[in-house]
Amino acid sequence: MADERTIRALEEKVAELRRLVEEEGVDLQEELALLEERLQKLQREYYQSLSDWDRVRLARHPERPRGLKLVSQVCDAFYELRGDRMGGDDLALRGGLARLGGQPVGVLFHHRGSTPEEQRACRSGMALPCGYRKAVRIMRVVERLRLPLLTFIDTPGAYPGVQAEEENIAGAIADCIATMLELAVPTVAVILGEGGSGGAIALAAADRVLMLENATYTVISPEGAAAILWKDAAAAPQAAQALGLSAPRLLELGVADEVIPEPLGGAHVDPEGTAQAVREAVLRHLGELQQLPLDERLKLRYSRYRNAGNLGTKAKTG
Amino acid sequence: MPIRKDSKDRYVEVELRRGEEPLWMRCGACGELVFRRRLRENNYICPRCGAYFFLTAQERIAALVDPDTFQELTLPLESDDPLKFSDRKPYADRLREARESTELSDAVVVGRGKIGGHEVVLAVMDFRFIGGSMGVVVGEQLAHAMEQAAEARIPFVLVVASGGARVQEGVLSLLQMAKTVAARGRLARAGVPYIAVLTYPSTGGVMASIASLADVTLAEQGALIGFAGPRVIQQTTGERLPPGFQRARYALEHGLVDGVVSREGLREELIQVLDVLSGVPHGG
Numbered sequence: 001m002a003d004e005r006t007i008r009a010l011e012e013k014v015a016e017l018r019r020l021v022e023e024e025g026v027d028l029q030e031e032l033a034l035l036e037e038r039l040q041k042l043q044r045e046y047y048q049s050l051s052d053w054d055r056v057r058l059a060r061h062p063e064r065p066r067g068l069k070l071v072s073q074v075c076d077a078f079y080e081l082r083g084d085r086m087g088g089d090d091l092a093l094r095g096g097l098a099r100l101g102g103q104p105v106g107v108l109f110h111h112r113g114s115t116p117e118e119q120r121a122c123r124s125g126m127a128l129p130c131g132y133r134k135a136v137r138i139m140r141v142v143e144r145l146r147l148p149l150l151t152f153i154d155t156p157g158a159y160p161g162v163q164a165e166e167e168n169i170a171g172a173i174a175d176c177i178a179t180m181l182e183l184a185v186p187t188v189a190v191i192l193g194e195g196g197s198g199g200a201i202a203l204a205a206a207d208r209v210l211m212l213e214n215a216t217y218t219v220i221s222p223e224g225a226a227a228i229l230w231k232d233a234a235a236a237p238q239a240a241q242a243l244g245l246s247a248p249r250l251l252e253l254g255v256a257d258e259v260i261p262e263p264l265g266g267a268h269v270d271p272e273g274t275a276q277a278v279r280e281a282v283l284r285h286l287g288e289l290q291q292l293p294l295d296e297r298l299k300l301r302y303s304r305y306r307n308a309g310n311l312g313t314k315a316k317t318g
Numbered sequence: 319m320p321i322r323k324d325s326k327d328r329y330v331e332v333e334l335r336r337g338e339e340p341l342w343m344r345c346g347a348c349g350e351l352v353f354r355r356r357l358r359e360n361n362y363i364c365p366r367c368g369a370y371f372f373l374t375a376q377e378r379i380a381a382l383v384d385p386d387t388f389q390e391l392t393l394p395l396e397s398d399d400p401l402k403f404s405d406r407k408p409y410a411d412r413l414r415e416a417r418e419s420t421e422l423s424d425a426v427v428v429g430r431g432k433i434g435g436h437e438v439v440l441a442v443m444d445f446r447f448i449g450g451s452m453g454v455v456v457g458e459q460l461a462h463a464m465e466q467a468a469e470a471r472i473p474f475v476l477v478v479a480s481g482g483a484r485v486q487e488g489v490l491s492l493l494q495m496a497k498t499v500a501a502r503g504r505l506a507r508a509g510v511p512y513i514a515v516l517t518y519p520s521t522g523g524v525m526a527s528i529a530s531l532a533d534v535t536l537a538e539q540g541a542l543i544g545f546a547g548p549r550v551i552q553q554t555t556g557e558r559l560p561p562g563f564q565r566a567r568y569a570l571e572h573g574l575v576d577g578v579v580s581r582e583g584l585r586e587e588l589i590q591v592l593d594v595l596s597g598v599p600h601g602g
């Protein structure tokens with residue numbers, strides 16, 4: 001059975017062999033071809049049978065394409081807007097104006113940072129009340145200018161801190177959901193990495209919700225669920241499975257509209273290809289939405305959320 | 319104003335009351351054994367130390383509405399356990415036990431009644447039912463309640479007692495945040511007043527959606543109001559929590575609610591609000 005360590009070891013061996021062949025002209029072509037074939041077979045086996053916990057780890061992979069860099073690759077131009085105009089700005093939830101496929105759009109996205117300093121500055125993508133207030137402000141701007149809104153979600157959750165509570169993080173998230181639900185413009189949300197609870201749905205109440213193949217979307221982190229329900233932090237992998245947080249499962253449940261495939265091994269193997277795939281999917285859904293008359297689009301959005309989860313109810317038995 | 323911690327700022331967690339009601343109940347704050355009838359007559363407030371016991375939805379409704387005016391509108395729905403969720407115990411078993419011990423179909427009771435002569439649609443959450451958590455049934459009941467209020471053009475009153483979204487229904491619970499907010503949008507467009515009463519606890523996904531969007535927001539004394547739980551905050555940030563953190567008075571001082579009300583005064587306070595708003599929505 002394929003496992004991550006065997007694959008890593010084989011990858012290293014292949015790289016070394018290739019270097020020998022290409023740089024030093026050693027005649028090992030046949031061995032290289034054999035090894036490469038074996039590696040691909042193992043990768044296919046492994047990545048086609050990923051557990052939900054494997055996906056959680058891929059969604060959190062340190063090299064996963066995300067944040068400002070990915071959004072800049074998906075869009076043709078990005079001009080950042082800063083500040084909530086009420087005394088704050090947040091580096092964990094960012095946004096602004098961009099161009100995509102020749103048209104102007106509004107974008108909002110979580111930013112987790114790549115260097116340790118940057119990660120500290122944006123709390124690894126856990127947004128503050130001022131971040132959600134800025135998001136509401138930017139939603140108003142794009143609605144005024146009649147631009148479609150794209151959101152890119154990748155957050156462990158909203159920031160759990162004393163000051164965030166005092167500044168009404170709950171109300172800021174609620175306002176974000178309420179504003180997004182009522183926007184007159186088309187909205188497309190893409191869950192790129194972690195879609196962590198309230199902090200994620202604040203940007204996900206969209207006309208269309210797309211997920212990268214190894215992205216997750218969940219009411220609580222698997223670790224949180226493990227601690228509360230299993231009373232055992234080590235149960236996180238079981239919790240991940242039970243929570244139904246994977247993109248394929250959420251497609252089945254009708255929560256996601258499309259799963260955007262990732263290369264074998266995960267999005268970090270090919271960041272540019274990932275950006276292209278996201279761009280293509282977003283443009284396609286945006287195109288469909290822009291064909292719809294305003295009332296119909298709003299009616300569809302309302303009924304999508306008004307009926308959300310009804311498949312999980314049944315007539316009372318007792 | 320400094321925040322004092324006193325017994326009135328405490329809620330007492332009582333065991334789920336099931337089967338035959340015990341004659342005596344022990345106050346979790348001061349340890350006093352209180353005769354149950356005395357406790358009921360005292361609005362489930364400990365006569366010795368003033369701590370609040372949890373109220374069931376039925377007790378809360380009885381304490382708020384004019385006698386004999388409540389007409390239940392709770393839809394005959396229950397959870398179908400959409401994820402077939404199981405942790406150390408199957409969710410289906412937890413649901414069955416909660417239904418049996420509370421005699422409720424899920425964590426909210428909805429109905430129409432009068433408060434001080436004012437017609438309202440009232441939704442009251444019940445903490446005994448899996449922590450008052452909001453899953454697909456609670457979300458549907460709340461959305462339905464708001465639609466009833468919008469249609470009848472009478473104010474909507476929500477009494478919150480919920481730890482947040484229901485973990486066992488996964489993202490479908492998370493989506494109830496959007497669902498209830500969508501329904502509240504319709505209520506708002508109809509110009510129908512929405513009054514929220516936050517009790518212990520009003521936290522997590524419920525607070526980050528429907529419970530934060532009222533026109534008038536009251537907190538019952540001692541209520542716990544916030545998004546993240548104290549333990550999560552400490553674990554993630556290592557911050558020390560200030561005294562009275564996330565309690566009703568703390569919420570008032572940080573601008574999160576319009577008023578803090580004692581349990582005995584809650585009905586009168588609601589009547590005051592409804593009096594001021596009589597004639598709203600216009601033409602209603």
Ligand SMILES: [Zn+2]
Nearest residue numbers: 345348364367
């Ligand atoms: Zn007592």
